[in-house]
Amino acid sequence: MLIKPxxxxxxxxxxNLGRISTLVGIAGFVPLLWAIxxxxxxxxxxxxxxxxxxxxxxxxxxxxxxxxxxxDWSHGMVVVALAWLLVPAFASIxxxxxxxxxxxxxxxxxxxxxxSTTGLALVQDLDHLASSLNFWRHLxxxxxxxxxxxxxxxxxxxxxxxxxxLGEARDERILPSVRSTARFIWAAALMHLGVGVIVLTFVxxxxxxxxxxxxxxxxxxxxxxxxxxxGFAAQSTNLGYYHSPIFEFVAAVLMVAGxxxxxxxxxxxxxRYRSVTLNLETRTMLVTFGVxxxxxxxxxxxxxxxxxxxxxxxxxFFQLLSAHTGTGFATVPxxxxxxxxxxxxxxxxxxxxxxxxxxxxxxxxxSLRVGITLRSIVTQVKQVLVPEGALVSRSxxxxxKVRLTPELAQAAMTVSLLYVALYLAxxxxxxxxxxxxxxxxxxxxxxxxxxxxxxxxxxxxxPALLKLTYIGQMWLGRLEFVAVFALFxxxxxxxxxx
Amino acid sequence: MKRLALLVVMLSLTGAPAAFAQDxxxxxxxxxxxxxxxxxxEVTVVGELIGxxxxxxxxxxxxxxxGDSYVFDxxxxxxxxxxxxxxxxxxxxxxxxxxxxxxxGYRVRGPVVEVTGIWKYHDPDxxxxxxxxxxxxxxxxxxxxxxxxxxxxxxxxGLVLIAYAVVMRRRRSWMAFxxxx
Numbered sequence: 001m002l003i004k005p006x007x008x009x010x011x012x013x014x015x016n017l018g019r020i021s022t023l024v025g026i027a028g029f030v031p032l033l034w035a036i037x038x039x040x041x042x043x044x045x046x047x048x049x050x051x052x053x054x055x056x057x058x059x060x061x062x063x064x065x066x067x068x069x070x071x072d073w074s075h076g077m078v079v080v081a082l083a084w085l086l087v088p089a090f091a092s093i094x095x096x097x098x099x100x101x102x103x104x105x106x107x108x109x110x111x112x113x114x115x116s117t118t119g120l121a122l123v124q125d126l127d128h129l130a131s132s133l134n135f136w137r138h139l140x141x142x143x144x145x146x147x148x149x150x151x152x153x154x155x156x157x158x159x160x161x162x163x164x165x166l167g168e169a170r171d172e173r174i175l176p177s178v179r180s181t182a183r184f185i186w187a188a189a190l191m192h193l194g195v196g197v198i199v200l201t202f203v204x205x206x207x208x209x210x211x212x213x214x215x216x217x218x219x220x221x222x223x224x225x226x227x228x229x230x231g232f233a234a235q236s237t238n239l240g241y242y243h244s245p246i247f248e249f250v251a252a253v254l255m256v257a258g259x260x261x262x263x264x265x266x267x268x269x270x271x272r273y274r275s276v277t278l279n280l281e282t283r284t285m286l287v288t289f290g291v292x293x294x295x296x297x298x299x300x301x302x303x304x305x306x307x308x309x310x311x312x313x314x315x316x317f318f319q320l321l322s323a324h325t326g327t328g329f330a331t332v333p334x335x336x337x338x339x340x341x342x343x344x345x346x347x348x349x350x351x352x353x354x355x356x357x358x359x360x361x362x363x364x365x366x367s368l369r370v371g372i373t374l375r376s377i378v379t380q381v382k383q384v385l386v387p388e389g390a391l392v393s394r395s396x397x398x399x400x401k402v403r404l405t406p407e408l409a410q411a412a413m414t415v416s417l418l419y420v421a422l423y424l425a426x427x428x429x430x431x432x433x434x435x436x437x438x439x440x441x442x443x444x445x446x447x448x449x450x451x452x453x454x455x456x457x458x459x460x461x462x463p464a465l466l467k468l469t470y471i472g473q474m475w476l477g478r479l480e481f482v483a484v485f486a487l488f489x490x491x492x493x494x495x496x497x498x
Numbered sequence: 499m500k501r502l503a504l505l506v507v508m509l510s511l512t513g514a515p516a517a518f519a520q521d522x523x524x525x526x527x528x529x530x531x532x533x534x535x536x537x538x539x540e541v542t543v544v545g546e547l548i549g550x551x552x553x554x555x556x557x558x559x560x561x562x563x564x565g566d567s568y569v570f571d572x573x574x575x576x577x578x579x580x581x582x583x584x585x586x587x588x589x590x591x592x593x594x595x596x597x598x599x600x601x602x603g604y605r606v607r608g609p610v611v612e613v614t615g616i617w618k619y620h621d622p623d624x625x626x627x628x629x630x631x632x633x634x635x636x637x638x639x640x641x642x643x644x645x646x647x648x649x650x651x652x653x654x655x656g657l658v659l660i661a662y663a664v665v666m667r668r669r670r671s672w673m674a675f676x677x678x679x
Contacts, residue, residue, distance in 0.1 A: 025663075040604065040605075040646070041646065041648040042646045042647060042648040042649065044648075044653070045648050045649060045650065045652040045653030045656065046649075046652055046656075047656075048652070048653050048655075048656025048657055048660065049652050049653070049655055049656035049659070050656070051656060051659075051660060052655065052656040052657065052658065052659025052660045052662075052663070053656075053659060055659065055660055055663035055664075056659045056662055056663050058663065059662065059663040059666045059667060062667070062670070063666070063670075097649070097652060099573050099574075099579075100573060100579070101579075102579050121582075123582075124573075124579045124580070124581055124582060125566075125568045125572075125573055125579070125582075125583055126582065126583055127548045127549060127562070127564060127568075127583045127585065127602065127603070128548075128568060128572060128573060128574070128602060128603060128604055128606075128644075129604060130604040130646075131603075131604060207554070207555075208550075208552040208554065208560070209551075209552040209553035209554045209555075209559070209560075210550045210551075210552050211550070214550050218550075235548075235549050235562065235585075236562075236564075236582055236583035236584075236585055237562060237583075237585050237587070240587070241549065241562060241587075243560055243587055243624075243627050243629065245625055305620055306620050306622075306626050307620065307622050308620075308622035308625075308626060310622070310625050310626065311620050311621075311622060311625050311626020311627075312626065314625050314626055315620075315626050332628075333531050335531050335532050336531075336534065459581065459582070460579070460581060460582075461581070
């Protein structure tokens, strides 16, 4: 029997949503300050409105009498799923008021894309967009990539914090408490922020020859998009704007750092290198990257676009890394990427769908699930081949030895299948509108796996239903289904429960 | 005026199909991107220099040239939204670039130039990069400032909401303080 949520349940949800809203509102002061310093008054006013709405929402939440009930599993999931709708809705206000979006839906699309670290964009005339708005788009990558909930937990974790943590698709507790884990994640991110921005700024200033202030701007933007595996860029030609192998290399290092699970970051921090090399995720990702890289480069060579090995390797490697890490940076125009057919297309699509490591900012099926699924299949085959009664080892390494139980394998396969269903659903909607199968499939994977590479479908003129589909895919893909399903269950039980 | 007339003539030519592209042909940036292999040798493009001027150690300057509708109808001048930007990288000797107005960006329409150069598609000498290597540059229109239109009501509404949030929270703190004493 379905149990109808009580007033207390709504209070718990509202109270916690209020806290998250307040936190994002406070974050909004950063682009506001940027706009004031840059004397960009129109964006400054729109940031004021956005901050006001976030804070007012937070105040309304805080006026709810502090709930007596602890945040339980379902509350946590519902809060996370709703927060990931509420934040992009309000965060899109400065975007829609900028005049660079054809509709509220388009601005909402970009806000969801930013927050979910996807990187697909419907902004028009990006090259004339105010720098404070551009900064806000990229800051959304950082807020979403590091986790809105993680930020909230770092500051005011209370009872039931673990459900919020898990709801945001993070299943790895690095330190004993969720709060200390959240703080480690932010500390690691801030350390990378410092180093990453300094190096990128230096390269832009000294190698690319930009002015210092503009170098700092590009350094910040590229850091947010690379480390949070986002894919937005400050200029319309994306990372191809910089025309520099050194700059691409620094971005690539940050992309890899961003796609690594924070568990691996912690192991590296503690100098447990053996733990990193034994890690199932690390090994799986290296294998899938190697295989898809070979496929992509072979396919690219067949297209004949590159006449030299260096160019072929540079572009093939970077684009494949961008796809596999879920970043979505492009060093070639959309029109050219759309022409990557055959094996190159297949390699990119497979890499995008697999994604990065778990408990990272990357999307997709995730290497851990791929590894568990493959290990499970191998174990089954071995079990059949060995003499009856013989035991086959059923374990893998993931920050220590973990027993590979049938339940674990089943869970990994279920989520993997859900991702496949998500990719197919987006493809089906695009097919309904007459897009080709290949491009529909590519774009759907890009949205569902939060990658952001586009072969041209994502465009302000695409049908509204397709925009909504991609928004839904980005939302589901980022939260890895569970929180969203819990929200649907909550709504359904409110309606039909007793 | 002469330059403007030249620009009009050039724009009228940009519709020429790629198949007829020959040395020095004026081409549209969108066409160049759509059919990059159709253009061999010298091409001429018209557009706005935008973003940054990157002066490199080899005495070259890299920037981006946009050939979209926003060049002549910027959004801040109530120009229509016509989609994403259409831009291509250009490289030129730093000496040519020294006299240019600042590149386009927010509240700035960069200089509109007509550049003639060699279209290098996945240039093997530069690690596979695609760009236009400029031989000649003519400024068609100088850069100019654009005026933003802030909506004061939006800012005022935001301030009211922030004030509401602050007052309500303070009131709550005072009430809690009152109860405690």
